Amino acid sequence: MRPLVATIDLSAITQNYAVAKRCAPGRQAFAVVKANAYGHGVREVVTALHDLADGFAVACLEEAAEVRALQGEARILLLEGCFDANEYQFAAQLGLDVVVHSEQQAQQLLAATLNRPLNVWLKLDSGMHRLGFNAAQLRDWYGCLSGAEQVAELNLISHFACADERGSEATEHQLEQFLDLLDLDFAQRSLANSAAILTIPAAHMDWLRPGIMLYGATPFADLTAKELGVRPAMSLTAQLIACRDVAVDEVVGYGGSWRAERPSRIGTVSCGYADGYPRHAPAGTPVIVGGHRVALVGRVSMDMLTVDLTDAPDAAIGDAVELWGAQLPVDEVALAAGTIGYELLSKVTARVSRRYCSH
Template sequence: MRPLVATIDLSAIIHNYAVAKRCAPGRQAFAVVKANAYGHGVREVVTALHEVAEGFAVASLEEAAEVRALHSEARILLLEGCFAAAEYQFAAQLGLDVVLHNARQAQELLAATLSRPLNAWVKLDSGMHRLGFSAVALREWHGRLHGAPQVAELSVLSHFACADERGSEVTEQQLEAFLDVLDLDFAQRSLANSAAILTIPAAHMDWLRPGIMLYGATPCADLTVAELGLRPAMSLTAQLIACREVDVGDALGYGGTWRASRPSRIGTVSCGYADGYPRHAPNGTPVIVRGQRVALVGRVSMDMLMVDLTDLPDAVEGDAVELWGAQLPVDEVAQAAGTIGYELLSKVTARVPRRYRSS
């Protein structure tokens, strides 16, 4: 069996959900489990949170159906809503909460014949300009949707663009825009993503939407996981599958992008970009071998990468290698590679076996 595994600590996810709840006492929370729970395994994560989470948030009807099969009672929020008129009947059968972010979705809901009314969330474009109604349009649609036979509860939500940047003027403006529509009669309100849960109490409202924080990566540009009291959930672990000596001037890997400036000892690791490790990770990206940091060297290949073991002479073939996890935060690897922890976690591919533990 190829020596590469993503070990998921489910107790860390439960802990991180509890952190979100402690930040906003009395509020309810949709645990965001889209994209296979950010690569951690939606079945296992929903099962782990079954007794504690009031709701779950997903991106598609397919994801919603999978969650509903695992939890018959929790509220399930369809974050982008329905993409076709016929989907509303399926959403009603599943008992979903659906987001409405444009006039077409709202019109199709009002035209639908449903087995039961849906909880509908109108989305305000408070300043991110990705999805949602303007404040004027939201007021108009509130009047048309409120009390409609297809609508059980009418609620409102929005999404922050810059909540990860503490003190952002954009965030303040978005919060003000959201508060400006709360004179309307809404059953529930939701605004806080992970960053806002942790740093913006005024945004907590009725329902929280913890996403990346559940999985133990930071949503804040200037705060680490440890500072936020979160626990990493995934450790991506491989092995040294070869060790070799190279001479001064020897080039490594595809394109020969790294050359030895000293007599060097190079280890080959059983992980590559087909497993989800970023191909664009540069020389010097940290990797853990025998509890010590070593540097990635050369281009990441499809199935392998290489590290400089020159300053770790005791390392041998068969030693464990942590690509990220408890000893090396995924956010640090992401920063070195010019991306974010969200992308690295969600891109761990299906060929990497997941193993689960509860402590």
């Protein structure tokens, strides 16, 4: 078996959910499990949270159906709403909470014949400018949907663009936009993503939406997961499968992009971009080999990458290699690669074995 595994600590996820709840006593929380629970395995994560989570949030009906099969009672929020008029009937059969963010979606909902009404979340575009109604449109649709036979609860939702930038004026503006609509009699309100849960109490409202914090990564550039009190859930672990010495001026990897400036010992690791490791990670990106921090060298290949073992002379074939995890935060690897932890976690591919533990 190829020596590469993503080990998922489910107890870390349950503890991180509890952190979100402690940040906002009395509020409920949708655990965001879209994109296969950010690469961690939706079946296992939903099962671990079965008796804890107030609800779950997903991106599409296919994801919602998978969660409903595992969790018969919890609320499931369809974050982007229905993509087609026919999907409203399926959403009603599954008993979903559905976001409505456009005139087309609202009209399709009102035209639908449903076996039971839906909990509807009108989405305010408070400044993200991606999905949602402006304030005037939302007031109009509030009037149109209030009392409609297709609607059970009528709720309000929005999403921050810059909550990960502490003290952002844009975030203050978005919060004001949201609060300006609270003269309307919404049953439930939701605004806070992970960053807002952790740092903006005024945004907590009725329902929280913890995403990246559930998986033990940070939404902030200037605060680590450890500082936030959340535990990494995934360790991506490979193995050292080859070692060789290279002389000064010899090159390593495709394109010869890395050249040895000293006599060097190079190790080859059983992980590449087809596993989800970022191809664009530059030389110098940290890797842990046998407990020692070393640097990535050369270009990441499809199935392998190479590291400089010159300063780790005891490293040997068969040694464990941590690409990220307990010893090396995924956010640090993401920073070196010019991306974010969200992308690295969610891109771990299906050919990487997942192993689950709880401790």
